[in-house]
Amino acid sequence: MLIVLEGIDGCGKSTQVSLLVDKLKSIGMDALELREPTDGPHGLRLRSILNEEIQAENDEILDLFVKDRKQHVSEKIEPALNNGKTIVMDRYYYSTMAYQSASGFSMEKIRADNSFAPVPTLVLILDISAEDGVKRVLKGGNADRFEKEDFLNRVREQYLKLKNEPNVEIIDASLEVQEVHTNIWAFVENLMES
Numbered sequence: 001m002l003i004v005l006e007g008i009d010g011c012g013k014s015t016q017v018s019l020l021v022d023k024l025k026s027i028g029m030d031a032l033e034l035r036e037p038t039d040g041p042h043g044l045r046l047r048s049i050l051n052e053e054i055q056a057e058n059d060e061i062l063d064l065f066v067k068d069r070k071q072h073v074s075e076k077i078e079p080a081l082n083n084g085k086t087i088v089m090d091r092y093y094y095s096t097m098a099y100q101s102a103s104g105f106s107m108e109k110i111r112a113d114n115s116f117a118p119v120p121t122l123v124l125i126l127d128i129s130a131e132d133g134v135k136r137v138l139k140g141g142n143a144d145r146f147e148k149e150d151f152l153n154r155v156r157e158q159y160l161k162l163k164n165e166p167n168v169e170i171i172d173a174s175l176e177v178q179e180v181h182t183n184i185w186a187f188v189e190n191l192m193e194s
Contacts, residue, residue: 007126010133035090126173
């Protein structure tokens with residue numbers, strides 16, 4: 001299985017990815033936690049851009065996401081899936097679709113650019129208001145290039161447009177951490193039973 005957790009900054013994705021991986025391992029599943037951008041050369045450059053250490057145009061950012069993902073798919077995602085592992089991803093091409101379309105790119109172009117990437121078994125979009133997302137981000141430190149409320153409002157709108165995609169579910173991320181985890185687990189359990 002390839003399970004992807006998505007959502008705007010501050011929605012609690014990383015926390016929920018860890019909780020889900022721990023839960024899967026506790027029932028004997030061979031679960032692997034992955035995230036994008038990766039720690040590969042393209043991913044590290046992306047992180048530097050997002051942290052505003054270096055400047056880049058939106059075209060270059062989109063190109064780096066695609067290059068980073070191509071390397072990730074070939075080196076980690078496909079081998080793990082071929083070995084029967086369950087992967088839980090912290091962001092995938094849905095993030096690129098939401099964030100880059102909020103920056104003015106066509107969602108269809110981004111989808112086409114990522115057509116090489118395996119389609120997830122389940123995508124859970126953790127939905128929270130941009131205002132709450134920014135509050136959570138600022139509680140943890142400084143906001144990056146994308147972590148501004150007006151921009152995150154546009155990103156959230158793009159994410160919500162994805163709710164009719166195959167295998168996509170929306171989860172209320174404004175609830176307590178444990179409640180969100182319980183709701184995520186209900187979808188994953190349902191998936192395993194089917």
